[in-house]
Amino acid sequence: MFKLHHVGHVVKDYDEALKIHEKLPWIPSPSGIIYHPAVGSRIRFFNIGDMQIEVISPGGLGGDPAMEVLKQRGEGLFHLGFYVTDFEAEIEKLRKKGFKAEVTFFEPVGGKQKIRLAWLKPEETKGLWIELLDETTVPPMF
Numbered sequence: 509m510f511k512l513h514h515v516g517h518v519v520k521d522y523d524e525a526l527k528i529h530e531k532l533p534w535i536p537s538p539s540g541i542i543y544h545p546a547v548g549s550r551i552r553f554f555n556i557g558d559m560q561i562e563v564i565s566p567g568g569l570g571g572d573p574a575m576e577v578l579k580q581r582g583e584g585l586f587h588l589g590f591y592v593t594d595f596e597a598e599i600e601k602l603r604k605k606g607f608k609a610e611v612t613f614f615e616p617v618g619g620k621q622k623i624r625l626a627w628l629k630p631e632e633t634k635g636l637w638i639e640l641l642d643e644t645t646v647p648p649m650f
Contacts, residue, residue, distance in 0.1 A: 509593040513641060514553065514560040516586035518574045522550050522565030525583075529554050529563060544614065547572035562589065573627070573637060587637035595642035599626055607632055609640070621647060 519525035534556060542551040548567020553560045564586060566575035577586050592598045602609045608629065613622040624642035 510598070510640075511591045511593075512559055512588065513591045514562045514589040516562045516564055516574070516589060516637070516639070517584070518564050518566065518578050518586040519583050520565070520578065522563070525563050525565070526552060529561065547575070549574060573629075577637070585636075587639050589639040589641060591643045591646070592640045593643055595624065595626075595640070595644070598640070602626075602628070621645060623647075 517525070542553075543549070544551060544567070546569065548569040549572060550565045550567070552563050554563070564574045566572050566578055568575050574586055599609045599611065609626045610629075611624065611626045613624055615622045622645065624645045626640045628638040628640070630637055
């Protein structure tokens, strides 16, 4: 089963973006700042009901897809993130339908566990990154 978990918003100026999101009346307090050491990004989630907005400021270190999106398209929608209940079975179904579904791990600084996820790249989805999160590996802070 797939469930929309978050919408990724890529920004140039992290602090300015947070000020804007914090002013919006329907967005309650944000999560703590998450630092993605592999690419140098700063990330913060804002809860809206049972989904979230993920604000991402790319750090510019090697291979950061958020930085590529920012360079190519500017600020705005980066990706849709879905919780996946039976991760391996769903990834296999996607691969049988021709998607690459590249599995990787994200280990936030200070995190106690790695989050398993897969990406469908924009070349496969008409321009949109799709992130699939293995629900069994996502800690409560997300």
